[in-house]
Amino acid sequence: MENPLTESISVAVVMVPFPAQGHLNQLLHFSRLISSRGIPVHFVTSATHNSQAQIRVQGWDPLIISNIHFHDLPLPPFPVPPPDPHAQNKFPAHLQPSFDAAVLHFRQPFAALLRSLCPTAHRIAIIHDDVMAFPAQESAAHPNAEAYAFHSSSAFSSFFVNMELLGRPTDEELKLPILPPFSLEGCFTDQFMDFISSQSEMLRDDAGDLYNTCRMVEGEFVDLLSKLPIPGKTKLRPWAVGPLNPIVIDGHGGSRGRHDCLEWLDKQPPRSVLYVSFGSNSSLTEEEIYELGMGLKQSEQRFIWVLREADRGDILREENNLKNYTLPDNFELGLKGVGMVVRDWAPQLEILAHQSTGGFLSHCGWNSCLESMSFGVPLATWPMHSDQPFNAMLMTEYLKMGVPVRDWARREKIVGSGDVEVGVRRLMENEEGKEMRRRAEELRGVIRDAWSKGGGSRKDLDSFIAHISR
Template sequence: MDSQLHIFFFPYMAPGHIIPATEMAKLFASRGCKATIISTPANAPHIHKAIESSTNLGLEIGVLPIRFPTQEVGLPEGCENANSVTGKEMEDKFFTAVTMLDQPLEQLLMEHRPNCLVADIFFPWATEVSAKFGIPRLVFHGTSFFALCAATNLFLHEPHKQISSDSEPFVIPNLPDEIKITRNQLPDYMKDESDSELSDFLKKVKESELNSYGVIVNSYYELEPAYADHYRNVLGMKAWHVGPTFLCNEEKKGNKAETGKQASISEQECLNWLDHKKPNSVIYVCFGSMANFDDAQLMEIAVGLEASGKQFIWVVKKGKHEEGVKEEWLPGGFEKRMEGRGLIVRGWAPQVLILQHQAVGGFVTHCGWNSTLEGVCAGVPMVTWPVSAEQFYNEKLVTQVLGIGVGVGAKKWARLTGDSLKREAIGKAVTLIMEGEKAEQMRCRAWALGVTASGAVKEGGSSYADLTALIEDLRLQRNGCGSK
């Protein structure tokens, strides 16, 4: 029998899922496994680019195509990524297309018979499909243990249904720490009881997770030990932490900017700009690939940054600027006044490189888990501005549990467009993490967490050991010696 394990990775079609799943595939391949990433045609080129240096080093990583049924659901040709979705109608069509991937996945599993399927939480049918072939399915959420614990306890106990006001804080039950949240900060899908289709989907998600082989988590034990223990020992979930995945691949790939899309500014241009700044003097502002802000909110951010007096790099999504069109979201003469002090990146930025530069002393973030982890590993304190998904949970982890950030004051979960905040709140939060004794204490704590992150992925570290245990489990399962 061939001793090499073959692992399939099937991420949800969004950058925040594809990037860590690709890193995870490289991680398994670096430990002697054969890794195959399932991708729709439009997303495949980014994945091929991300794995190129690893395959050049001899690691066994491949990409298998799966057709995304855009035509069948009425989506534009090539709309195969969640960050191309605008509005509720398109989002519904996109999810309908996702539910139609079960049969193509079954066909791929039948043809290739991998030893394990790591499938995204948004594919609840993957557990049943893989079970037909006796293939263990691991669930990938792409978030923290803390968020998993918070979401699970809210699902189990439903305290938000006992609250009369959307803005009234209540305690999330059964957590190691007293964490308060409001109904406004919970995802729409937890509050909308009238949507029976959504309710059925969430039930299937939970059932598929409970019936799966286990959960793989892009985190490390030292970051959230109480919540890793709570998830496994109190909530009874079989789970392995193997992250931060991007650190695992850093030395092998050499180029920290190769995952994701092509940066709209050259790495060298960015680094040259930062090289002329003092240590911890620059604030980095970025809200990920999915969050949108209207022109009025972008104007508030611009004015808030200017008023803070701090140097900054600010990443603004493409679509907010067109050739020859006046940018209404910038104050008149803003870029001229900010010359040398502020750098606006329009589109995609080499985020890891920027965060790890010694000149960067703070990070304004939407609290997506990948960005949060990258901020932690860089040892920078954060201004938290959650928008959607599980980001309000991650904010609580950063500000209340870890004590390495301050909230900007976002109060409402939003599917696509972030909560509106005024320039004064933005400027104040930026100042709080960049100046004074409290800022220095947060920076020290963040730096210490960054050091433990590096240790976790090295041989002998907690994540290295958990991955070893998982691979061994899968070997035993393949040989008929394991148990679910």
Template sequence: MTMNPSMATGTVVLLPVWGAGHLMPMLEAGKRLLASSGRALSLTVLVMRPPTEQQASEVEGHIRREEAAGLDVRFHRLPAVEPPTDHVGPVEFISRCVQLHLPHVRAAMSGLACPVAALLLDLFCTEMLDLSRELAVPAYVFFTCNAAALSFFLRLPALHEEVAGEFEEMEGAVDLPGLPPMPPSSLPTPIMDRTKPCCAWYVYHGRCFMDADGIIVNTVAELEQRILSAIADGRCTRGISAPTLYPVGPVISFDPPAKHPHDCVRWLETQPPGSVVLLCFGSGGYFTAPQAHEVARGLERSGHRFLWVLRGPPALGGRHPTDANLAELLPEGFLERTGEKGLVWPTRAPQKEILAHAAVGGFVTHCGWNSILESLWFGVPMAPWPLYAEQHLNAFALVAGMGVAVAMEVDRKRDNFVEAAELERAVKALMGGGEEGRKAREKAGEMKAACRKAVEDGGSSCATLKRLRDAVLRHK
């Protein structure tokens, strides 16, 4: 545990799960709350040890950088637990790991020298809501995804009762208030098989959200106004008022500028403005050779410039993508034929730096919400290629709800396979001069302005953050 000198009279306790996509947005939101409190509050982050050494190393790296910044943030590492081995899917695994941490979280909060002003919980940590009531501490869910996904979480308990069979076999569209009628194929991956525990855990968390003192959403009011209004009006919860919503986004953490430009950025410097389509699929996205061959053919036939961040399948027994072996994954001669127009990068790349570059004109994305927010922050339109979690719902919201993306047909029944011809069509639509791409570019530009205005003094997210600060300080 690292202590910093503090004049704070209360601390806000953060309990994130270990993935960087959960940890970093919650920590960034907490730091904004800290800054708005005028040193009346500090932050205490309870750190659950990640299940793999790779994840543990990444989390420790983030913590060391935050500790070096000298802010009034303390990191309390919780004792390790023995993770479950009989789980089915990541949602069940995470939720059960959180359950095992309950006594350690209780002990940590009870032992803090500074009074606890509030508890901020990751969306998969709702098991701790009972503990917050036991300790008489207000608890807020920090929802790392968008308002559309929150609407689904809140709607799911009733939907679970209304639908008899599998969700993917539903007749007609799914009614998700605030969005156009949605095809069942756009529902989140973990609930598609109702016989597996992940679906039951989604239902459980959706019910528990209603017991929170508030829900902090990493979105912008202007981006999802109709959905936020539907949630606030109780249209997702059978007329029962939802907890107070706090849309404070976009919450994006930016690293300090690099001393030397990354190789990908240097390559972009040689490309014309708005000419490059970026393909990047998050920390968990990877391709096998058959899919990579389809992507290569589609890109080559599109004729557009591209920067493709390609990861290979996990090693035997592993969970994480590996650096790509381009000789094994790509068609023979592809790199030579496209060398003047394209770059295939076989390991991690600085996505935010790439999206910020003027040469990038489009983004083929896995639809992780953090990646979407980064794309909108820089005004880059998208073509959605969802892979897992709530990403199919995000893809639908991008196209049908926000209008910032061109549609792309993804075959869910074939492990989210995309044919070369479909990728070619989507890239041409996204990057070309047609009506579909033009509308997406215009809308993405509007959302860029809305996102930046929201976090400025007087903007909607800035005002919401002050409301949250006042609610926390009133309790303290």
């Protein structure tokens, strides 16, 4: 077999993800789709984050796909502080050192890798996270390289964030829909906003934009984004190529085997279980955990609750021992078969695809929202930071497949057990919840249509592949 760095080919793709779980996950899924077209893909990040992406991927095994090549960029040691669940702003500021280290140290070895790849292909297509923007500048040094910005947030949230950053333009050309009140207050730290601004200045060399979304779901906002007057950026045709996650799950767990929670789900009635998870970058205080636990108990609904501390900057370090949260006295002993607490990494795709799962209490990260839509599971929304408040708005107010539990306008208040109980009951047992489940099933069908022959996402992926293979 020829060395992937020397084999002569027509086109190769280089993926440069942002070093956080939700971003790594999306571009690794995208790598699978592109590699299935016979195009070699080079996945480029640190050894830690390459391992993190591979360990946690669900629905397929990246190790059995021979034309996905993982490149470990050197990354010197950086601070790995624990998350602070008591911080007023819930954004994972403890990850900022890993973000800064990647931007500071990746550029030079990335440039060297690009120099080694460019002589081997007619064209190199660099797909980089839109908050990991230095690859766009590096591509300009090579006549056969071109960069594409990958947007890992919903088009809806990307539109709102850009509107805010641009000072809410009122250009009649945009033909804006009626917009609810919105603000970035509380979504990010000032330090991360400065980080975003420094990266956005390097996006002028991009050749196009890719969105992990479906036109039948967010087409209006994909089109609006292409019209925004972003300084220095040419308006180019966007490609909506999502959802990138697998939409069919075999349920066998691959080489890791089947998780215990799936065995438990097998014994529950159809659509009877609420799945509770706040993703990899959100932390709750002990008081919030207590109120959530009591609310789940009071709701008298079956549930699987993933209760684990937020990721640190390096999940593989031996000293990175996650905090073991304490639940109310005898809480787990009193579940009596109607509930289960999972304290390790949970197989979310398989849980959402299971016939016993009927709802999802979620932080509304975009991966979680897409996966819920992919398997027809309605949401109870509990946004924490970043794009999540906008995603929650999309789910509840626009797509009508969710109920709010945490009111973003009252985010400084603890969500009490009574509010949890009411939100869970609304979703799981009321007529309102049944309507949302019906709507979620409709969206599941829309997504499957989008990936069927002639569907919007499949056509956009075909168009992108044809464009980079020209």
